[in-house]
Amino acid sequence: MPVKSPVLPHLHLLAKAPLPGQAKTRLIPCLGPEGAAQAHATMVRHCVATACQALGSQHVTLWTSLEHQHPLFVELQSHYGISLAAQLQGDVGMRVRHALNSTQGPSMVMGTDCPSITVAMLRQCSSALKDVPVVILPAEDGGYGLIGTHDDHPSLFKNIPWGTEQVLQVTRQRLEALSLEAIFPDTMWDIDRPEDWQRWQQTLKHANSL
Structure with a gap:
């Protein structure tokens, strides 16, 4: 049944502190530990800015891990006025579910390694969630x-196979088993490997040349 909620959803962002050797480790072969950490910080800043532009900072919480009072998190809270919260210990599913259930009304969760998610995409998802129980942005990697x-x-x-190409497929099966209608407004890609980072740099270069 249609949900018909007029309430703007709260958006929860999950972020590690940009510690060398612990953040974006698969980028280390091309960027080095410091460079990978800096790349991660750049992505977190980008995603927070996008979230605040799309929904307003009062609707954004940044969930932190590794070092909750890292200067990056303090900077973002000070600059945008977003809320900070410490991520729950556990697997991806536990952390996502905990964040979703931490605020009243509709809510959305995204990672901060997804700079391909635009303001327009977030607004699409927010609008779609007014009418259906679930909204998802599929990733190119499954x-x-x-x-x-x-x-x-x-x-x-x-019991979702997090980090594999089966995540969306299994989630769709669970949605069907629950008889939950879902909308998939667009497809995104995240940054895990050196080629993903290079792709984003090319995307930024193209955007800046327009």
Whole structure:
């Protein structure tokens, strides 16, 4: 059944502190530990800026891990006025579910390694969530970069093969089993490997040349 919620969803962003050797480790072969950490910080800044532009900072929470009072997080909170919260210990599903259930009303969760998610895409997802129980932005690699819900659906997050190309497929099966309608407004890609980073740099270069 249509949800018909007029409430703007809250957006939860999950971010590691940009510590060398612990953030974006698969970028280390091309950028080195410091460079990979700096790249991660750049992505976090980009995603927070995009989120605040799309929904307003009062609707954005940055969930931190590794070092909760890292200067990057303090800087972003000071600059944008967003909320900060410490991520729950556990796997991806536990952390995503905890964030989704931490605020009243509809909410969405996305990672901060997804700079391909634009303001327009976030607004699409926000609009779609007014009418359906679940919204998802599929990723090119078989996962997803954002999920939004109105209610708690534990089976969407338990025993999911996180980090594999089966994530979206299994999630779709769970949605079907729950008889939940979902909308998939667009497709995104995240930055895991050196070629992904290079792709984003080319994307930025193209955008800046327009």
